Every structure is written in structure tokens, then in C-alpha cells.
Amino acid sequence: MPLSHWPPVSVVMPVLNEERHLEEAVGRVLDQDYPGELEVVLAIGPSKDRTQEIADKLAEADGRITIVPNPTGKTPAGLNVGIAHAKHDILVRVDGHGALTAGYITRAVEVLDETGADNVGGVMAAEGRTPVEMAVACAYRSRLGLGASTFHQGGKAGPADTVYLGVFRRAALERVGGFDETMHRAQDWELNYRIRKTGGLIWFCPDLSVTYRPRSSLSAVAKQFFHTGQWRREVVRRHPETANKRYLAPPVAVIGMALGTILGIIGLITGIGWLDLGFLAPLGYALLILAGSAFEGRYLPWKALFWLPLVCATMHVSWGLGFLAGLKEKPATTS
16 A cells, blocks of 8 residues: 655665666666655765766766765765765665666565565566676576575565665664674675664565676676675674574585595595595585586576586685685774
8 A cells, every 4th residue: 555655765875886887777766756755875986987977977967866975985884974965764775786676665665664674675686698697697596506595586575684785764774873884795684683683673575676787707706706705704703693504505515625625636646545535525516516507597598508507616616715714804893
């Protein structure tokens, strides 16, 4: 049922090096046709491409857009500075490479009203254009790639540990002190954890969908997931009770394959035959990835299907190595 009064909303976008996607991302926000007042706050980091130029042109063309600087370029800092400059009490987080689906903000505000939640969010709908991007998108959506995360695969509406991006009540953010600027990655998960610890409700709604543009090269995927693994390790360091099988599987797989390979090599060198069985660990993993990719990617074009096992292995190994390596310097917490 429609609300009797549609509250004003502020869309906050931390942006860095988003020349390819920024115009589309902002355009999808402005085209939402939200019944209430809407503003867009772009927190622009020191980009190496034409991001600032594109943002300035967008702001000149539409008075609903405000630009604020984010000198560090870090996502949580950009979110906090954007929120500080935002006028309204309902805050919609959008990334510079994300595209809201039609009616996203309207439905999110309805769900906030219906559930009384502090934060609502939905599905991260990864969508690629090139063969590599399509393979990455498939890995995001499949159990083989990122496991069974609800906001990657979808599911039933209800309470959740975390959601993709999010539509927040300002009061909830103020209650927990906003985004932790020492969490350069995984800041969404960490923030939602603190909201839940203070009695807040995080609500997943499958009606809400945001198109996500994945990395376009294997090297970029490797870098992304290595850093993700490092910061997931940091979340577990700060909140040990949050460790689960899905997060620990990649580092365990990396250790198992490394040990198996070492034992197999020792077996070849020394002639101790049973040590050769160690090669079963990397071989078994490779067969699992190939078989799983053939199943999960059966609807992909053949060029994208070719990349899928390489993408999945890159995700797993990079995440695992990042988790095992951890951060070189442990940042001081702000919460």
C-alpha cells in the first residue's frame, strides 16, 4: 500500500575512478520517479580518469546533484562525508558502478515503513558485457563462486546479517557512529553487524535489485579478491564470533592444495610412493572447478564459459591468500 506521505531521501554515492559507469549509475537514480523529494550527493575521490569532469557536468545539468570532495578516496570516508552533507533522514547507498532497477527507492522506502527496519537491501545482480565480465558475473551468482550468500543469489524476504548497499535510517547510523573509516573494505558487513548488536533490524527484500558491473580482467579480479580476503580476516580479528564456513573455505582450500602439492613433489623426489597422493588435493580441486563451471555456466556463451573456471579459481585462491596474509598493519578501530 502506498505511504500517505513519502519522506524525502538522500542518495549517497562514494565515487572513485568510475569514468565508465558513473553517468549510467547517476542516471538510474534520477530516473527512479520517486514520489517524494530526492537529492544525490556524490563524494568524489581523487580519480585518475575523467570521473570529476563527468560528475561536474552531471551536477550542472541537474540541481538535485551535489558534489563533495572525499580526499582519501576510501569508500567508508566517502560515505560518511556524503551522509554528513545529505539533507534527509532516509539515506540510500549507491556505488558508482551500480545501476538501480526501476522503482528501487520507492519499494525500499515502503519496506522500511512496513518492517520498521534500520536498513533494507536486496540483490546484487551482477551483469557482464564482455566474456570475462559475464564469467565473473556468473561466479558471483553461483554457489561455486561465492557460496550461498542471499544477496548474491536471492531468497525469501526477512531478517539478514547484511544486505547489498542498503537504504538506512539516519538515526541508526548515528546510533552506531556511522561507517568505520578504518574498514577500507567489508565496511557494509561490519556496519550492519554493529547495527544488529545494538538491537537494530537488517531486512533483505528480493524485490530490490541493483545491477553490478564486475571487474573486466582476471588480474583485476585477483586484486579485488585478495584485498577482500585481507579485510575479511580483519573482520574476523575484530569480531571472532562472525567466522563461518563460507569465509574459511578459501584459505582452507589454499592450504590443502599447497600441502598436497608439496607432499606430492617430495614423493617424486624421494620415491616414497604414498606421498604422491598429495597431488589428489590440487587435482580434485581442479576437477571440482571444471565440473562445477560446466554446470553453473551451461547457459553462458562459449567464450564466457571458457573463462568461468579460471575466474572461480582466481576468486578462491586470491581470497584465500589474502585471508592468510591479512593486513600488514592492523588499523586502529573507531568503534
